[in-house]
Amino acid sequence: MSTIDIEHASRWFGNVVAVNDVSVRIGPGVTGLLGPNGAGKSTLINMMGGFLAPSVGTVTLDGEQIWRNESIYRRMGIVPEREAMYDFLTGREFVLANAELHGLDDPGAAGARALATVEMEYAADRQISTYSKGMRQRVKMASALVHEPSVLLLDEPFNGMDPRQRMQLMELLRQMGAAGRTVLFSSHILEEVEQLAAHIEVIVAGRHAASGDFRRIRRLMTDRPHRYLIRSTDDRALAAALIADDSTAGIELDWSEKALRVQAIDFGRFTRELPRIARSHDIRLLTVSPSDESLESVFSYLVSA
Template sequence: MSTLSIDHTSRWFGNVVAVNDVTMTIGPGVTGLLGPNGAGKSTLINMMGGFLAPSTGSVTLDGQQIWRNESVYREIGVVPEREAMYDFLTGREFVVANAELHGLGAKEAQTALATVEMEYAQDRKISTYSKGMRQRVKMASALVHSPSVLLLDEPFNGMDPRQRMQLMELLRRMGAEGRTVLFSSHILEEVEQLASHIEVIVAGRHAASGDFRRIRRLMKDRPHRYQVRSSDDRALAAALISDPSTAGIEVDLAEGGLRIQAVDFGRFTQLLPQVARANGIRLLTVSPSDESLESVFSYLVTA
């Protein structure tokens, strides 16, 4: 099991600061790296993969510096977002070439191609591949040496739904095996489904870390919104509105139920069942309406 550590790391290009004093730890399992375009995600991945040196701070794998450390590179597989590939090669030739860079051969290349289900097109030139197929053959080249760390920059770009599902299952399996998997994505729903942990980068700075629902609950200045349906919505609203844990309640005339804003998450979650029981009201559904990853990300970006 391997752990990546980024310690007070910055990277600038001339007068442009791409990553600004970021500290985070990426351990075994699947971690999602989130941020708007230009936030610094690719720069971070390039430093973790050994393609860029930090301007200040350190980027290490199990305590060893990554930059220009050949022994550490053997433990890292990288799937970059950029499409720079040798289009005149076949998929198999491309993966074999990457295997040979690690002192391996055709056997390991074939295993990697099978892992990403690209055997059927392995003898076609990369120039004939769709974007999704290119992503998968890049994935095979990153896996050819069985790395303990896998870094993927926007890996789902260009993949059809079936290819996305296959890749998500592969990443889940690798995380369950104890590998350290970090991927960036702008498809928030997929990150929510796949990542057990998230790191959020906004304008080059580290904005948040952890489970997105836990992060949401730490946002004390943002009301928590709930959709509640009960056997007597109006009576429930009347009983709740006087409590300081609620900032507002609306009756949803079109869909039925209540839209509730709670400013004290802990108190409200205890109060709701108590009030319902005391008034003989049966709760039918209680669901948070703003704890999706998209809501959390929006709050962090606009905060």
């Protein structure tokens, strides 16, 4: 069983800070690295995979520095988000080349096992140039698994996969995690992480925002202040009634939208009290819509909390 330790790691490119003082431990099982696009997930995975050196801090695998340590690749498989394939090769040739680079005793048999694991035998002898995005993802996965690593790093592995392919890969990663391997995958989609990861690390704007199982992360997100755009038959009367309730912390009249902008600090109470207050004041609710439900706004709250 292997563990990756990231301690106070930062990485910057010129004046741009991509990862800022992150400390996390990735152990056996399936871990989801969750955050909006541009949050620094790929940079963090590249440091864990030895493609980038941390500007400050350390990134180690079982106590060994990863940067400029070729021996770690005997234990690690990497599936990058970017396409880095030779389209003129067949899938079998691509996986075989990686098996040979690892110096395996029987690279042909190892490649065949890896292709079978990702269910790509049927297209193994076709050129990669004919593959769909999902098929390319699976062949990259086979290439990363060919030496049966104890650690697997995947950057947005479900991009381009159809529902069936996604379910197959999820089941494979669950099996690997249950077998004691250390599996880390990044995603900006909450549902993917909820279905697969036993543990979640949240990254926002290069910073470590939260850590825990999905229930804890979902609770943190639900408990944050929520902003709503509300239109009604009497916005002034509704605003006066809502501002007196403990579930709200601020209400504005938005003249351009002809609506109220409400900040709810007690999500559960607000969802119960809003319809009750409207009924008691004989006010019809015409629009009730969240105005801050993007991943960026949700995760940014976790950073500042």
